[in-house]
Structure formats: structure tokens, C-alpha cells
Amino acid sequence: MKFTTPATTNPIDQLKVVGRATDRIDGPRKTSGSAPYAYEQHAAAPHAAYGQVVGAAIAKGRISAIDLGEAKRAPGVIAIVTAETAGALGKGKMNTAKLLGGPDIEHYHQAIALVVAETFEQARAAALLVRVKYVKEDGAFDLAKAKDGAHKPKDGKPDTRVGDFDGAYAAAPVRLDAHYTTPDQSHAMMEPHASIAAWEGDKLTLWTSNQMIAWSRADMARTLGIPKENVRLVSPFIGGGFGGKLFLRAEALLAALGARAAKRPVKVALARPMMINNTTHRPATIQRIRLGATRDGKITAIGHESWSGDLAGGKPETAVMQTRLLYAGANRMTAMRLAVLDLPEGNAMRAPGEAPGLMALEIAMDEMADKLKIDPVAFRILNDTKVDPEKPERRFSQRRLIDCLRTGADKFGWNARNPQPGKTRDGQWLIGFGVAAAFRNNLVTKSAARIRLDRNGVVTVETDMTDIGTGSYTIIAQTAAEMLGVPLAKVVVRLGDSDFPVSSGSGGQWGANSSTAGVYAACVKLREAVAEKLGFAAAAEVEFADGQVRAGGRALPLGQAAEAGELVAEDFMEYGDLDKRFQQSTFGAHFVEVGVDIATGETRVRRMLAVCAAGRILNPKSARSQVIGAMTMGLGAALMEELVIDQRAGYFVNHDLAGYEVPVHADVPHQEVIFLDETDPMSSPMKAKGVGELGICGVAAAIANAVYNATGVRVRDYPVTLDKLLPTMPAYS
Numbered sequence: 001m002k003f004t005t006p007a008t009t010n011p012i013d014q015l016k017v018v019g020r021a022t023d024r025i026d027g028p029r030k031t032s033g034s035a036p037y038a039y040e041q042h043a044a045a046p047h048a049a050y051g052q053v054v055g056a057a058i059a060k061g062r063i064s065a066i067d068l069g070e071a072k073r074a075p076g077v078i079a080i081v082t083a084e085t086a087g088a089l090g091k092g093k094m095n096t097a098k099l100l101g102g103p104d105i106e107h108y109h110q111a112i113a114l115v116v117a118e119t120f121e122q123a124r125a126a127a128l129l130v131r132v133k134y135v136k137e138d139g140a141f142d143l144a145k146a147k148d149g150a151h152k153p154k155d156g157k158p159d160t161r162v163g164d165f166d167g168a169y170a171a172a173p174v175r176l177d178a179h180y181t182t183p184d185q186s187h188a189m190m191e192p193h194a195s196i197a198a199w200e201g202d203k204l205t206l207w208t209s210n211q212m213i214a215w216s217r218a219d220m221a222r223t224l225g226i227p228k229e230n231v232r233l234v235s236p237f238i239g240g241g242f243g244g245k246l247f248l249r250a251e252a253l254l255a256a257l258g259a260r261a262a263k264r265p266v267k268v269a270l271a272r273p274m275m276i277n278n279t280t281h282r283p284a285t286i287q288r289i290r291l292g293a294t295r296d297g298k299i300t301a302i303g304h305e306s307w308s309g310d311l312a313g314g315k316p317e318t319a320v321m322q323t324r325l326l327y328a329g330a331n332r333m334t335a336m337r338l339a340v341l342d343l344p345e346g347n348a349m350r351a352p353g354e355a356p357g358l359m360a361l362e363i364a365m366d367e368m369a370d371k372l373k374i375d376p377v378a379f380r381i382l383n384d385t386k387v388d389p390e391k392p393e394r395r396f397s398q399r400r401l402i403d404c405l406r407t408g409a410d411k412f413g414w415n416a417r418n419p420q421p422g423k424t425r426d427g428q429w430l431i432g433f434g435v436a437a438a439f440r441n442n443l444v445t446k447s448a449a450r451i452r453l454d455r456n457g458v459v460t461v462e463t464d465m466t467d468i469g470t471g472s473y474t475i476i477a478q479t480a481a482e483m484l485g486v487p488l489a490k491v492v493v494r495l496g497d498s499d500f501p502v503s504s505g506s507g508g509q510w511g512a513n514s515s516t517a518g519v520y521a522a523c524v525k526l527r528e529a530v531a532e533k534l535g536f537a538a539a540a541e542v543e544f545a546d547g548q549v550r551a552g553g554r555a556l557p558l559g560q561a562a563e564a565g566e567l568v569a570e571d572f573m574e575y576g577d578l579d580k581r582f583q584q585s586t587f588g589a590h591f592v593e594v595g596v597d598i599a600t601g602e603t604r605v606r607r608m609l610a611v612c613a614a615g616r617i618l619n620p621k622s623a624r625s626q627v628i629g630a631m632t633m634g635l636g637a638a639l640m641e642e643l644v645i646d647q648r649a650g651y652f653v654n655h656d657l658a659g660y661e662v663p664v665h666a667d668v669p670h671q672e673v674i675f676l677d678e679t680d681p682m683s684s685p686m687k688a689k690g691v692g693e694l695g696i697c698g699v700a701a702a703i704a705n706a707v708y709n710a711t712g713v714r715v716r717d718y719p720v721t722l723d724k725l726l727p728t729m730p731a732y733s
Contacts, residue, residue, distance in 0.1 A: 172292025191239025432710025634699020
């Protein structure tokens with residue numbers, strides 16, 4: 001069957017609905033408070049009991065004794081679950097530490113018990129009565145001290161070498177050799193980790209807050225030792241995740257165990273202090289970058305090494321990955337090393353790898369441009385590449401970094417920047433401009449959907465895709481509306497249920513492009529079924545528009561195809577070897593203006609601009625929100641975010657939103673986002689790419705570079721706080 005629309009054979013290219021700035025269809029429910037989040041599924045699980053998690057009070061060692069007597073006698077207590085009473089438990093593929101610890105303790109606040117009671121207050125009070133004796137062991141909590149004993153990651157990407165890095169670096173007339181550090185960071189999403197579990201016979205239903213339904217369903221089944229078919233995960237609304245909810249976490253497992261022990265539904269939420277030490281975080285890095293260049297600015301040698309830490313069996317922060325692809329240079333080297341630390345698990349946080357990697361690389365590029373006395377924008381443009389520098393036979397499907405830099409420089413007024421640091425003032429404020437490139441790979445993954453059509457012409461989309469505040473509901477509705485020629489009001493979207501076809505899920509900025517491509521595939525299949533039902537010949541050109549199906553001078557209502565009963569189509573999109581034939585990446589440029597108080601060193605970001613080249617933008621309104629949110633996170637990473645470790649006890653001290661500082665409204669300046677007009681047919685039939693993580697990549701370095709331009713003080717250790725500026729700031733009158 002050949003389906004056409006005016007001037008194109010891809011219905012998405014009509015752009016009647018897709019590509020338009022569209023209000024979020026889930027907005028009314030969220031703003032009215034009627035969207036049920038995980039802890040609020042009261043109707044689905046009535047009469048639920050409450051579970052309170054008990055976390056380990058040591059970072060490493062074992063439990064020698066646990067006394068539950070007083071807790072069991074406390075008012076309202078129904079059941080208490082520990083590793084001894086839970087029965088045999090496996091471990092999910094995505095988890096490094098056990099979600100229920102004991103007797104061995106792997107990190108501070110590892111869950112060791114769940115107290116279930118009639119009310120939340122009773123559960124919390126009884127949890128304080130659980131008496132635990134520990135045998136404490138010495139742990140490793142300092143990355144700098146553990147760095148020398150770090151090893152090559154077993155499951156990470158291998159070291160890379162192209163050409164003769166050592167020789168080229170030694171021979172380079174201009175060289176840079178610098179170390180940079182990024183701290184541990186918290187996801188700090190608004191909605192806490194929360195779940196409600198209910199058993200019906202041997203089947204478990206879990207209402208939870210989770211980004212990747214299929215992953216977590218499989219890991220729950222593995223952990224409990226039951227068939228995957230006996231587990232249902234439901235997660236229709238998620239109050240933020242940033243990677244912290246990619247995987248099954250302790251509260252979900254303990255809710256399931258608690259419900260089994262209590263023989264009734266149980267709801268569990270982690271308090272903020274336990275979230276930060278019990279769940280995952282972005283691990284700290286130490287990075288060494290070496291650049292060698294000719295005097296006219298051509299990079300001849302580029303080397304990037306990174307050290308990070310995690311629990312035994314964990315994975316590294318892949319901070320060197322963008323350096324393998326971002327700039328040209330004939331002689332190259334990258335390496336990652338992993339130290340074993342007894343801190344809570346390090347894992348994915350928005351743009352893992354590239355976000356901390358660019359925090360270092362893009363300062364190094366600024367420093368090298370300064371050494372060469374070349375404008376930082378011009379230096380980056382000079383060292384652009386159209387092919388993968390490590391595999392020159394593989395071209396980028398689209399690469400518009402130069403366009404991003406030039407567009408941004410023009411829009412931002414970069415030519416007004418004084419290249420001499422510390423020379424521009426506005427009263428008490430030293431003014432500086434900074435720039436950084438943005439880079440994030442375009443990841444795509446198999447994604448499926450089911451489409452239903454009823455006699456009224458209403459289209460219902462079902463997929464286990466999640467919406468973590470990113471606008472998935474809306475772009476999926478836009479895709480179905482475009483493909484089937486109906487208005488958005490005629491599309492119903494149902495997400496976040498493991499009973500639906502398996503989608504890409506939300507993570508790695510692959511969600512929007514992959515999930516809509518899966519919806520596209522299912523819509524194509526439904527179009528075929530509709531055409532057949534309505535009696536259009538196989539060779540006919542069929543157009544779906546305005547709620548009608550048209551071909552050969554005939555026009556019939558779409559809903560007529562379902563008069564005899566609902567039509568259902570299910571299909572998926574997968575990608576073959578496209579990633580082997582083309583390097584698919586997204587690019588951008590960040591421009592920042594800061595002011596630094598000449599007396600106190602206080603830094604204020606005044607304005608920010610992001611220019612993004614990320615394929616077709618499916619919904620410019622929600623995409624802009626994604627990017628300005630990412631820019632705000634980058635501001636936090638630059639100036640304030642840092643999990644502080646108690647080196648004696650091995651835990652994050654500032655484990656709440658009072659001590660762990662994130663940007664608030666007063667910190668966020670004027671932000672502007674420009675999307676370049678781009679489509680990438682090598683990416684998907686949507687010709688789109690991800691953008692939600694690209695927006696954070698490079699932001700922190702742009703701010704640090706602006707601080708240097710304002711003050712002449714180069715800070716290589718994040719966050720850029722005033723104590724790092726004041727000792728070396730010049731005296732000003």
C-alpha cells in the first residue's frame with residue numbers, strides 16, 4: 001500500500017501537527033492536581049498500609065544483631081521485613097548493590113528493613129525502635145586517595161589510541177596539561193522515589209515512579225524469582241527522574257516484600273535524606289586533559305583521562321566519550337579508570353559522561369585558545385571535523401556545530417567581549433562572557449506501540465513509554481494525529497503500563513525520537529488496515545486528512561473503518577546497522593554572561609543562550625522547556641551543586657534540599673533557546689533527535705569560562721564558589 005500526502009510520501013513531513021508549538025495535553029491534569037503520581041494511587045490500592053524503610057547506619061561492615069521486638073510491639077505494626085525474613089532474593093541486572101542489605105552492608109543508608117503499619121506515623125515511629133548492632137569496617141570514600149589503585153573498567157568502553165599521541169604532544173609548540181574535578185551530584189528531582197504494591201495471588205502490581213518500565217519489570221521479576229508475566233508496573237505520571245529512576249530501587253522492592261508479608265497493599269516513599277544516600281547519584285571525577293597545537297591553532301594531539309569511583313562491580317562515569325568525537329586531531333588518546341569506593345551507587349544522571357566530561361574539556365579548550373591568543377569560538381570552528389576522528393571512514397549523518405557557534409555568537413553579541421580578562425565592569429560587577437560547545441550522541445532504540453481506532457474516529461495510543469515531565473504524552477499524540485489525519489482532540493494517549501507494548505522508555509535523550517518512531521510504525525500498520533476495510537485498492541494513493549480517508553475521488557470518514565468493531569494495530573521500529581554506517585550525534589553551543597562582585601566574589605549569571613542542532617524538533621514549546629531546564633541544571637553544576645562526603649563515616653552530609661543547593665528562581669537569568677532548522681533522515685522516520693540532555697552539556701564550562709573572562713581567575717574544580725575566587729582575585733578600586 002502506498003500512502004501519500006501532498007508533496008511527500010512521509011506523512012510526518014506534512015507538519016500540520018508535528019513540529020508545531022503545542023500545549024501539553026497532560027497539562028490540565030497536572031495543574032489541577034488530578035494526575036495521580038505513584039504515592040497517590042489511592043483508588044487503585046484502597047486500604048493500603050504504610051511502609052517505612054530503615055537504612056544502614058554504617059557505610060561498610062555487617063549486621064551482627066538486629067532486635068525487632070520493641071518495633072513489633074509498637075502500635076499499628078503489621079509486619080517487618082528484613083533480609084532474614086524476606087526469603088531468597090536475586091539481584092537485578094541494573095543494580096550494583098543489593099536493594100535489601102544484610103548481613104553485609106555495602107553503603108550508608110542501604111535499606112536493611114521495612115516496617116509496615118496501619119498509618120504513616122505509626123510506621124515511622126516503629127522504625128525508630130528497630131535496634132541494630134554493627135561490626136564496622138574501614139571504607140574507601142575519597143576518590144583522590146583511591147585514584148592510584150583504580151583499574152580498567154570491565155564493562156566500560158575500552159581505552160582508545162589513534163596515531164602517536166605521546167610523540168605528537170611532546171613535539172607540539174603549544175601545549176596544555178591540566179587536571180579538573182567534578183563533584184558528586186544528586187538528581188534532586190521533585191517527586192521522591194515512591195511505590196505502592198499489591199498482590200493478587202502470585203501476581204504483583206506495582207504503581208511506581210520509574211523511567212524504564214520494561215527494565216524494572218524484568219529486574220523485579222529476577223529479584224523476586226517469579227515469572228516476568230506475573231509482574232505489572234504502572235507509572236503514568238512521574239515528577240522528574242533525570243536518570244535517578246531508570247532502574248528498580250529499594251522502595252519498590254520493599255513495597256512488594258511488605259505487601260506480601262502484610263497480605264495487603266503497602267505504600268512506601270523514601271524521605272529526601274534517604275533518597276540521596278540510598279539511591280544513585282552522579283559520581284565525582286578527576287580528569288586530566290592534554291592538548292597540543294600548532295601556533296596557528298590546529299590541534300595535533302588530544303588526550304583525555306578520567307577517574308571515577310563506584311561500588312565493587314560498578315561502572316565508570318564515561319567522561320571521555322565526547323572527546324572521541326567532538327574535535328579533529330590526528331593523534332588521540334582517551335582512557336577511563338574506576339576506583340572502588342564504599343559510597344552509595346554512582347550511576348546515570350542527565351547526560352552521563354558528556355555532562356561532566358564537557359565540564360572539563362570545554363574549559364581546556366578555552367585555556368588553549370587563551371594560550372594561542374585565538375578567539376574561543378574561532379578556535380573551536382578551526383578544529384571542527386566532518387568525520388569520526390577515530391574512524392575517519394564514518395561520517396556524521398548531520399553535524400552543524402559550526403552553525404551553532406556562529407549563530408550563537410551573532411545572536412549573543414560575542415564581538416562585544418573583551419578578550420582581556422578583568423577589564424569589563426558594571427559598577428561593582430566584573431562582567432565576563434563565556435562559550436562552550438555542546439555535544440551528546442543521538443541514541444535510538446527499538447520501540448513499539450499499539451493503536452486503536454473506534455467508530456467515532458477516536459484514536460487511542462498505548463505504549464509503556466513514560467513521561468517524566470518531558471512532554472511524551474503530547475508528542476506521541478501529535479505523531480498519531482499527523483499520521484491518521486485527525487485533530488489532537490481525537491487522540492487519547494495511555495502511557496507507563498507494562499501491559500502495553502514495550503517502548504524505548506525515557507533516558508539517554510532517546511525517548512522522544514524512538515517512542516514516536518514506534519508510534520509511527522504502528523500508525524502505518526493501522527493505515528493499511530483502514531484502507532483495506534474501506535475498500536481502497538492496494539495500488540491506490542491514500543490520503544489521511546481532516547478525519548477522512550481519501551483516494552481516487554472517494555472520501556470516507558476514518559471512523560467508518562471501525563463500524564463493525566474496533567481496529568487495532570501494533571508494530572515497532574528498529575534501526576538495523578545505521579549506527580555503524582553513520583555517526584549520529586547532536587550539537588549545540590552555549591553562551592553565557594556573568595557578573596562577579598569585585599569585593600565578595602559572588603557570581604551571578606546574567607543571561608544564557610543555547611543554540612541546538614538536534615534534528616526535527618517535534619514540539620518546540622516542550623523542547624524549549626527541556627533545554628532551559630537543562631541550562632538551569634548546568635548553572636547549578638557550575639556554581640553550587642556538590643554532595644559533601646563525611647570522610648570518616650562515608651556518607652553524603654548535605655542529604656536534603658536545605659543543604660544540597662540547586663538553582664532557584666532568583667538564580668535563573670534570561671534564557672534564550674534557538675533550534676536550527678534541521679532534519680536527519682538517518683535518525684528515524686521522524687527525522688528527529690534527542691535534545692533534553694544536549695541542553696546541559698557544556699553549560700557549566702561556559703559559566704566557568706565567563707568567570708575567568710570576568711576575573712582572570714581560572715577555576716578547574718567545580719563548583720565555582722567564591723572561596724575559590726577570592727584568594728587570587730586581583731585588587732580593584
